[in-house]
Amino acid sequence: MLLFFGASLYMSIRISKKRENADGYMTGGGKIGYGISAASMTATWIWAASMYASATSGYTYGVSGPIHYGLWGALMILMIYPFGRRIRKVAPRAHTIAEVMFARHGRSSQLMLAGSNILGSVISLTSNLIAGGALISMLSPFTFSQGIIGIAAGVLLYTIWSGFRASVLTDFMQVILMLGAVIIIIPVVFFAAGGPELFETGKQNLTPQQQNFFSSDAFFNQGAPYIAAVLAYAIGNQTIAQRLFAVQEKYIKKTFVTATIGYGATIIGIGMLGVIALYAGIQPMGGDVNNLIPQMAATYLPPVLLGVFFVMIIGSLSSTADADLTALASIMMTDVYGQNIAGKKNANPRVMVMIGRITMIVAIGAGLFFAGSQVNILDLLVFVGALWGALVFPVIASFYWNRVTNVAFTAAVLTALAFFLPVRFEWIALTGGVAIISDVLATLGAGVVVGLMLFGFIGKRWAIIIASIGTIAVAPFAIGFLHTYPILSASLIAYSVSTIVCVAITVMSKKEPFDFALIAERTGDFDTSDTEVVPAAVNAPKQVDASVSTHLEANRDADRGATDRNAVRAARGKASDSNDLEGRA
Numbered sequence: 001m002l003l004f005f006g007a008s009l010y011m012s013i014r015i016s017k018k019r020e021n022a023d024g025y026m027t028g029g030g031k032i033g034y035g036i037s038a039a040s041m042t043a044t045w046i047w048a049a050s051m052y053a054s055a056t057s058g059y060t061y062g063v064s065g066p067i068h069y070g071l072w073g074a075l076m077i078l079m080i081y082p083f084g085r086r087i088r089k090v091a092p093r094a095h096t097i098a099e100v101m102f103a104r105h106g107r108s109s110q111l112m113l114a115g116s117n118i119l120g121s122v123i124s125l126t127s128n129l130i131a132g133g134a135l136i137s138m139l140s141p142f143t144f145s146q147g148i149i150g151i152a153a154g155v156l157l158y159t160i161w162s163g164f165r166a167s168v169l170t171d172f173m174q175v176i177l178m179l180g181a182v183i184i185i186i187p188v189v190f191f192a193a194g195g196p197e198l199f200e201t202g203k204q205n206l207t208p209q210q211q212n213f214f215s216s217d218a219f220f221n222q223g224a225p226y227i228a229a230v231l232a233y234a235i236g237n238q239t240i241a242q243r244l245f246a247v248q249e250k251y252i253k254k255t256f257v258t259a260t261i262g263y264g265a266t267i268i269g270i271g272m273l274g275v276i277a278l279y280a281g282i283q284p285m286g287g288d289v290n291n292l293i294p295q296m297a298a299t300y301l302p303p304v305l306l307g308v309f310f311v312m313i314i315g316s317l318s319s320t321a322d323a324d325l326t327a328l329a330s331i332m333m334t335d336v337y338g339q340n341i342a343g344k345k346n347a348n349p350r351v352m353v354m355i356g357r358i359t360m361i362v363a364i365g366a367g368l369f370f371a372g373s374q375v376n377i378l379d380l381l382v383f384v385g386a387l388w389g390a391l392v393f394p395v396i397a398s399f400y401w402n403r404v405t406n407v408a409f410t411a412a413v414l415t416a417l418a419f420f421l422p423v424r425f426e427w428i429a430l431t432g433g434v435a436i437i438s439d440v441l442a443t444l445g446a447g448v449v450v451g452l453m454l455f456g457f458i459g460k461r462w463a464i465i466i467a468s469i470g471t472i473a474v475a476p477f478a479i480g481f482l483h484t485y486p487i488l489s490a491s492l493i494a495y496s497v498s499t500i501v502c503v504a505i506t507v508m509s510k511k512e513p514f515d516f517a518l519i520a521e522r523t524g525d526f527d528t529s530d531t532e533v534v535p536a537a538v539n540a541p542k543q544v545d546a547s548v549s550t551h552l553e554a555n556r557d558a559d560r561g562a563t564d565r566n567a568v569r570a571a572r573g574k575a576s577d578s579n580d581l582e583g584r585a
Contacts, residue, residue, distance in 0.1 A: 001138075004314055005154030007173065012158040012166035022349035022527035025163035025356055026095045026330040027246040029525075032168060037247035037255045039173035039404040040319075042262035043241050046178060047320035048131035048313055049126070051270045055296075056289040058274025061218035062210030066271020068223035074264030076230035081256035082456030083235070084244045086399050088252065090516045093524040095334045097241040097395070102339055103522035104398050104514070105406040112391065112413055114335045117238040120384040121324040127369040128317035131290075133371065135313050138294050148371050156364045159322040159443065160357050161492070163329060167322040175262065181312035182269045185297070185305060189273060192300040192485075193280050202279030209276065213370050228389065228449055228491035235395055236388035238327040239320075258574060284391035319366075328363045331355035338526055350529035357539065370565060390416035394502045400460075402513040404506050413504035416494045425488035430483040438489055439479040445492030446478070447471030448499045 023029050032040075050073070089101045098117070099122035102110035129148040136147030159166050194201060209217045234240055273296045274289075281300075285291040297309040324441050333352045338344060342351075394409045422428045423438060430438050451467030484491050 001154065001314070002572075004311055005158065005399055008158040008318070009364055009582045010174065011169055012161050015165055017508060019350075020162065020353050022333065022352040022356075023093075023095070023525045024165055024527075025353050026333060026375050027242060028165050028168060030245060031248060031581040032092060032243075032246045033248065034251040034254050034258075034263055036168050036172050037243060037251060038258035038262070039175040040168040040246075040323075041077070041240075041243050041255055042266075043175040043178070043315070043319035044243065044262045044323040045073070045259060046175075046266055046316050047128060048135075048229075048317035049124075050267055051313065051316055052131065052266045052272030052290050052293055053574070055274035055277075055292050057218075058271040059278050059284070059289055059292055061215055062107060062212070062220055062278065063275050064215045064218040066221060066268045066275065068218050069226060069271060070264050070266075070268035072223055072227045072269060073230050076227070077256055077263060078260040079231060079453050079456060080234045080240065080244075081253050083396060083399070084256065085249075085252050086255045087241075087244065090399060090519045091245075092249065092520060095242075095523075096238055096245075096330050097236070098238070098331065098335045099339065099523055100519060101395070101398065101409075102335070103519045105384070105404075105409050108406060108410045109394075109398075110335060110339075111234060112387065112410075113238075114331050115383055116236060116387045116391070117327060117331055120237065120388075121239070121328050122363060122366050122370070123384065124460050125321055125324040125363060126370040127368050127460045128321045129371040129421050132314060132317050133289070135294050135310070138291070139310060143480055145372060148368060151314070151321075152364045154407055155318050155321045155325065156360060159325050160327050160360050163356055164242065165324045167326045167419075168243070168246065170322065171319050172317060174319045175246070176321075178267060178312050178360060179262065181308050182483035183303065183314075184265050185309055186269050186272055188305060189296055189300045198276070198279045201443045202281060205279060205281045216300075220488060225234050225485075225488045225491055228445075228488070228495065231390050231449065231452070232389035232491075232494075238331060239323040242323070242327055247419055253361045253387075254402050318424075325360045325363055329359045332356065332359040332528075344522075344524075344526070346368050347526050352526060385414070387417065389491055390420065390498045392452065393484075393495065393499040396455075397502060397506075401506065402516065403509065403511070404502065404514075405509050405511050408502045408505035408509065411505055412498040415501045416498035419497045420490050421495040423493055426486055430486065430489075435483040436479065438493065439482045441496045442482045442489040442492040443471060443475050443478040444494035444500075446474065446496040447492070449492070461548075 017024075021029065050069075054066045054069045057069045059065070061068070087094075087097075087100065091103070094103075096114070096117075098110045098113035101113055106555045129152055132151040133144040133148035136142050136150070137144040140147075142150070158170060190198075203211070209215045219343070243255075244252070246517035270293070274292055277292050277296055282292075282295070287293050291356075293313070297306055301309055333356045337352060337355050338347045342348065347375055390413045394412045396402065398404045398409060419441070423430070428434060447467045447470060451463045454466055
């Protein structure tokens with residue numbers, strides 16, 4: 001722990017600045033390169049809970065379990081990038097997705113996204129602390145309470161100084177450690193447990209469904225709900241949006257493709273520990289499947305590799321915990337202080353950085369409180385997932401359809417939540433006519449999910465055609481069947497209801513179409529102390545970069561109100577000349 005967190009703190013201090021730039025503290029100024037961005041996206045998506053869940057899926061559903069968990073999760077990362085490119089196009093200098101929704105609609109949509117992310121990040125932070133504390137208490141002389149305090153202190157210390165910049169830089173180190181550990185640990189455990197012969201000697205421990213590579217149990221209980229849930233998390237989650245706003249625009253596609261491969265390989269590999277445990281006939285310690293990963297490590301790994309395993313888990317939870325801290329800091333800095341308290345024009349960058357650091361301290365305190373208490377965070381996590389699922393269509397539509405209104409957005413989300421909760425928690429009996437209505441809405445929701453996935457890659461027309469044909473084709477089989485899987489049905493219903501309500505209200509609205517250019521005007525940098533060339537000039541020739549820089553510098557000189565009128569005229573003359581050069585370019 002000292003070596004891991006000590007190295008992270010050293011890296012953070014080395015890049016720290018005496019006066020931290022507020023925009024750099026939140027998104028790195030939108031200038032993060034490909035390698036760091038891809039590593040950060042991969043490390044953020046891989047968290048301790050995803051590793052534990054993949055192993056649990058392997059133990060529960062057999063060999064197809066980790067594939068359903070890891071493959072669909074990986075493909076969801078890939079599905080984000082076409083929407084991400086659109087979001088960056090209309091909001092090139094934004095910091096949070098809620099900030100963009102405020103510019104597009106107003107406070108209600110901003111509140112929904114910001115509020116869900118505050119709750120979601122605190123829950124995620126708590127889950128990572130719990131996973132780390134349990135691991136430390138199992139593999140060391142330290143107690144659970146000492147473990148969560150040690151991890152919380154380590155993550156906070158290296159993140160608080162430079163914020164997002166520290167998070168993405170340490171993510172690079174953490175993802176290398178995680179991938180290296182997976183490559184070493186999985187084969188060692190496999191051969192220590194019996195090697196290839198294990199598939200014959202342990203076959204009797206599996207049910208026919210667990211032996212089936214195309215298990216329907218695995219698909220309907222693991223794969224299908226995860227397809228719906230991860231798309232919701234990807235679109236609504238600030239930790240992902242933050243990295244979208246941080247990477248240079250030209251590297252968005254490469255970043256997401258690389259993260260897709262890295263996440264899928266790591267999570268499917270870790271999930272195989274659960275499959276090995278199933279074949280070996282191992283019973284989870286205390287009856288808790290979350291103990292499978294540390295239990296397998298403690299059983300089959302020598303001390304040195306046990307240390308490597310420890311670093312892998314600590315790296316996975318730290319990479320997500322620091323992302324949660326920076327996400328919370330950005331929301332408080334931008335959406336609370338920058339837009340609703342001070343206002344964008346009057347926001348003080350130094351105060352913003354201070355607010356960000358205070359937010360991290362408060363968030364760590366909240367995470368420690370929830371981790372140390374007996375609070376059941378599962379229900380809260382389900383609620384956050386439902387809210388993000390209800391937000392997916394209205395958010396995506398808001399970036400493409402200029403007629404979507406604030407009323408349509410808000411009504412769609414609230415109505416979808418009202419339908420989701422009774423089905424998910426089985427407050428109503430899904431029988432008779434209620435079951436049929438539930439199945440019809442869930443079937444439409446499946447069509448919406450497919451349509452949204454296709455829309456980003458092949459456009460609206462073909463996405464609607466293919467999704468419509470697919471929905472009609474599966475309807476005879478899905479209606480009368482889907483309600484037997486309440487978790488899957490609830491997620492799909494959230495998609496369909498939010499889509500239906502949003503489209504209906506938008507079509508009936510007589511409001512003037514929205515001008516997307518206003519989003520770029522209403523969002524942007526808060527701290528211009530060391531602002532560089534605007535993103536539009538990234539790929540331009542050097543002489544154009546120079547002209548744009550001269551133009552910005554000249555305007556700054558003019559706006560400062562210099563007392564020497566000749567200097568003011570000269571500065572404005574420079575600006576005019578640079579405008580001419582820029583126009584010719």
